[in-house]
Amino acid sequence: MIGMNKSGIQLQRQLKLARNHWQFYLIFLLPFLYFVIFKYIPMYGLVLAFKKYRVSRGILGSPWVGLDHFIRFFQSPTSMQVVMNTFILSLYTIIASFPLAVLLAISLNEAVNKKWKKTVQLVTYAPYFISTVVMVAILFQMLDPRIGVLNRFLELVGLQPVNFMGEASWFRHIYVWSGVWQTTGYNAIIYLAALTAISPELYEAAIVDGATKFQRIRHIDLPGITPTIIIMLILNMGYVMSVGFEKSYLMQNPLNLETAEIMSTYVYRVGLLNTDYSFSTAIGLINSLINLILILCFNSAARKMGDTSLW
Numbered sequence: 001m002i003g004m005n006k007s008g009i010q011l012q013r014q015l016k017l018a019r020n021h022w023q024f025y026l027i028f029l030l031p032f033l034y035f036v037i038f039k040y041i042p043m044y045g046l047v048l049a050f051k052k053y054r055v056s057r058g059i060l061g062s063p064w065v066g067l068d069h070f071i072r073f074f075q076s077p078t079s080m081q082v083v084m085n086t087f088i089l090s091l092y093t094i095i096a097s098f099p100l101a102v103l104l105a106i107s108l109n110e111a112v113n114k115k116w117k118k119t120v121q122l123v124t125y126a127p128y129f130i131s132t133v134v135m136v137a138i139l140f141q142m143l144d145p146r147i148g149v150l151n152r153f154l155e156l157v158g159l160q161p162v163n164f165m166g167e168a169s170w171f172r173h174i175y176v177w178s179g180v181w182q183t184t185g186y187n188a189i190i191y192l193a194a195l196t197a198i199s200p201e202l203y204e205a206a207i208v209d210g211a212t213k214f215q216r217i218r219h220i221d222l223p224g225i226t227p228t229i230i231i232m233l234i235l236n237m238g239y240v241m242s243v244g245f246e247k248s249y250l251m252q253n254p255l256n257l258e259t260a261e262i263m264s265t266y267v268y269r270v271g272l273l274n275t276d277y278s279f280s281t282a283i284g285l286i287n288s289l290i291n292l293i294l295i296l297c298f299n300s301a302a303r304k305m306g307d308t309s310l311w
Contacts, residue, residue: 049282062278069282078261083241083290086262089248090240092176094233100184102229105191106221110213124185136250139178140165165251168258175251190232191225198224227308234302234310238295241287263287 018025044059049069051062073079104124111117130138142149143164151161164170198220206216245264252260261269263283271280295310303309 046281046285048278049285051278053278065278069279070286072279073283073286078266081258082261082263082266085259086241086243086264089172089175089259089262090243092172093179093243094236094240096176097180097184097187098229098233098236100180101187102191102225104184105188105195105225106217108188108192109195109221110217121185124188126185127182128186130182132244132246133250135178135182136247139174139251143174163255166253166255168256168260171251171256171259175247179247191228194225194228195221226306230302230306230308231310234295234298237298238291240294241290 047059048062050064050066051059052065052068053059053062108117108120111120141147143151145151145161145163145166148161148164150164154161162170164174202220202224203216206220211219241263243262243264245268248260248262249265249268252265264287267280267283267287271277271283299309299311
């Protein structure tokens with residue numbers, strides 16, 4: 001009886017606290033509903049991966065096939081090639097973009113001339129706002145074998161034009177480094193914000209002790225943003241198998257599919273265009289499981305190596 005009274009009193013206190021801070025709960029409600037409606041409720045559709053979906057019979061009425069779609073994917077001669085293409089492309093992107101974003105943030109943080117700093121920020125941030133379609137169109141125009149700027153330059157120096165967009169060996173380099181140009185400035189904002197949170201007293205003490213600029217970067221800046229770097233790296237590992245669909249699909253052609261075909265485009269091409277929703281759901285589930293395993297492994301490794309981890 002006493003326990004029930006205590007529970008009632010505690011509930012009344014919580015309700016009173018909620019009424020006093022209703023604005024916070026109202027703000028919290030919108031993102032909460034977003035995740036519930038668009039992230040959790042659609043999980044019901046994962047059952048399609050284990051059924052042979054028939055529109056007329058619905059999800060629950062469709063016949064159960066177990067792991068047939070998963071076996072079909074792994075027995076496909078192109079399945080491992082698609083998985084490796086996705087993994088290599090994503091890992092290449094992370095390795096190329098991470099150091100440059102950190103380097104840009106440190107350089108901007110050390111810049112003394114405010115006009116120069118603002119100019120560099122504008123030049124490096126602006127490409128992020130170019131749409132993917134426009135970005136790929138620019139790549140096609142610049143790399144065109146006949147009228148492309150790069151091939152015209154190669155002709156001027158006596159070299160033969162190269163069909164960059166038609167050779168499988170060039171796809172990953174074009175995809176990654178065009179992405180680096182487009183996103184490095186925007187990604188640097190996070191590290192720049194982390195650098196501004198470092199106490200100015202540390203810099204003042206280092207200057208008094210005679211530390212050079214490079215020594216301050218090494219012993220103050222880098223350790224100060226290391227937790228942010230680790231968190232961002234862990235989050236990015238959770239998207240290794242989820243390389244952007246739009247850019248890859250727009251850059252694909254029959255000549256470069258050997259390296260350009262990734263999980264998301266494979267799902268679209270084999271699953272959705274053929275209206276095989278069960279098969280495409282199974283591939284998407286495999287994709288998500290690989291991402292989950294990677295983020296769990298990297299989070300565990302980060303926790304063992306240091307004090308920074310997601311949980």
